[in-house]
Amino acid sequence: MSESVISVTELTRRFGATTALASVSLSMPRGAVYGLVGANGAGKTTLIRHILGLLRAESGSVRVFGLDPVADPVGVLSRIGYLSEENDLPGWMRVDELMRYTRAFYSAWDDAYAEELRQTFALDPAATIKNLSKGQKARAGLLIALAHRPELLVLDEPSSGLDPIVRRDILGAVIRTIADEGRTVLFSSHLLGEVEEVADHVTMIHQGTIALSAPLDDIKKSHGGKSLDEIFVALVGMPAADSSLRSE
């Protein structure tokens, strides 16, 4: 837990008149599970897109593995596994084609592990992506994010696509395995209960600013053992997710 995998310094980003991120600073050491929590529109995806180099820092800096993700996309992205919130896999590809295509980009791709994940996720290799259900698409996205055993796994709102069984039984186990192997997971969600189950460290983001960032145990200790939901409400005055989402 020494070297920083992600280092964000004074990052500010505006979209027109809206400030999506305001002087955000963050440092994520290697080998832990980070939960990035906040309500919809809080700035979680904007922060993740900066980490991936998909947004250029207007002011401040972003370093991933000590590299600038905009200047060196290959150096950074080849070590990251990413599950997008948008679930934008190419609809015309078959599952086996998606695996074959993605394999080419990662020297560490593990065929046996990919096949194991495919079977665990019950994905038919001959199925076309556009014919998969939303949950199956999210599983396919998770498969290609995991199969090269990335140094950093970035999951942007995986709960919005994955079905409850995968979320409860598989995702947590996968995330814990990755962390136990000394790799890092950044996991964004507005479902605080799920983050609470797997995260070692929680960063709460609200209206583009960091409301709280600390190890989960420390947060709980300092708030008298309250749940993350209660702490979030106490800090920002509103729940991170509406009740319908929390009841899933």
Place this chain on the structure above:
Amino acid sequence: MTIRSPAAAVAWEFRHRHRWGLMAIAALLCVLSVIKLVVLVRGFPVDFDSAERFAIVVVVPISSTFTYFLAVFTYGLEGDLAARQSMYPARMFTRPVPTAALAWWPMLYGTAAVVILWMATRLLALWPSFIHVPTIWPGILAVVLLAWTQALTWMPYGLPGLRVIVVMACLTVIDTIVLLAIHFDASESFMAAFLLPQIPLAWLVARSAVARARCGDVPDWRGSFTWLARLGGVSRSRAHFRSPASAQAWFEWRRNGWSLPGWVAILLPVELLLLWVADTSTTLVVTILLGACFTPVIMATFGAVTVSTASGTGSASYSLSPFIAARPLTNAQLIAAKLKMTVWSTALAWLLVIVAIPLALARSGEMPLVIDRSRRFAEAVGTPRAVVFLLLVVAGFVASTWKQLVQSLYIGLTGREWLIKGSVFVMLAVLFCLGPIAVWIVETRRVGVVWNALPAILAVLVGIKMVAAAWVATRVYRGRLVRDRTLVIGAASWCIVVLVLYALLGWLVSGPLIPRYFFLLLAILAIPLARVSAAPLALAWNRHR
């Protein structure tokens, strides 16, 4: 603003989504009315009798507008023409509206739009002239064409691409019957009697198509054609890709590579069939062959729209999808994959042309005529020159096809909607102005002046091109978007190709009338440089926003 009914909501959506296009059409109609009211009323001698001028002022803008209406009212701008699924937007199916209303409101608005367009054309765009234009039936024809296009594009099909074939076949049949009727001077009442019954028929077909699409009824006949896929080597390949670059090239090929050869394969046989009726008419045979050669170039213009789309995963968004943006590839590698795909796509399209033309000439019995004309040409200019000329023409067509596919990458890959739509508008405006300018030059006998000024005009264009290329190269170098070695090799290759073309042109057209530097300017302008080089810049602007 309050929208009070489903019908008003559908109308509002059309109006709001296409407001810029509709405003441009309104501006066009205003210009036409101003010309008619001011110029003609004041008695200026305006002569629009020649077919060319009539085409420039009336046919081109009005038929372009009609094509735009076809795209708008079929929802063609947001669907996948080649997919099996209906092109009717699935988002509409969940609305609490009867299926008939879903189908018929867009048809009604489309009908109203084309009727207004025809009335405006009739009232504003047609000047008193000797060209006879019927009053009613062209308007009915436009309604019929729109209605059938809507019905057939909203229909789900059993095979990918079948929609294109069915729509083309249906519209071609209607057009052919109408052209025959015109040829035989059919009366207005006959045309109306032929066309009018088709409108309710098309509306019923459209309603049935939307009803099937709404309940997810999509036939699947692909199972019957798996043997064909195996025959064509499209069966599943288990081999791994050699490199990330080859994987990305495969991705681009699968996404866009087949489009151009596919279109050429559909259109070419229809064009070449005309050779069977050409008999011994050299002009007709040459026209048909030229048409066949221009087909890949023209189709590439349409293909460029999808090739230059940034999203990469078929989404309607202009920006690069996270799936592609998060590939561990440099911007230059992403562009290289696109360029490689366009080269293969062009090569395959031209392979079809090069194989089909001799076959069609041989089977139609026109081969001796072509050989005879070629022999005469070779005798007149010398065999080496004739051979080089032929090779240069073929190379020119092939290069133009590729150029059409890639020259808009620098716009499309920016992912900025305002820039993409703005560039289309500017291009159409320029094209619209070129015709009248050409007519003005000929009318005012300034052809000689333009000819004398041509070297200066070309020199200015070369200057602009080189300045743009230098600016792009500087930005690409500073942004480290491509390796220094690639920049140097690219520049050197471009210089070599320009010099070879210059030498060939100089050797081919030797004479005192045309100075040598003229060929150099032409060669510099012909070989793509600035726009293709700007593609990595555009992609970087999109990928790292």
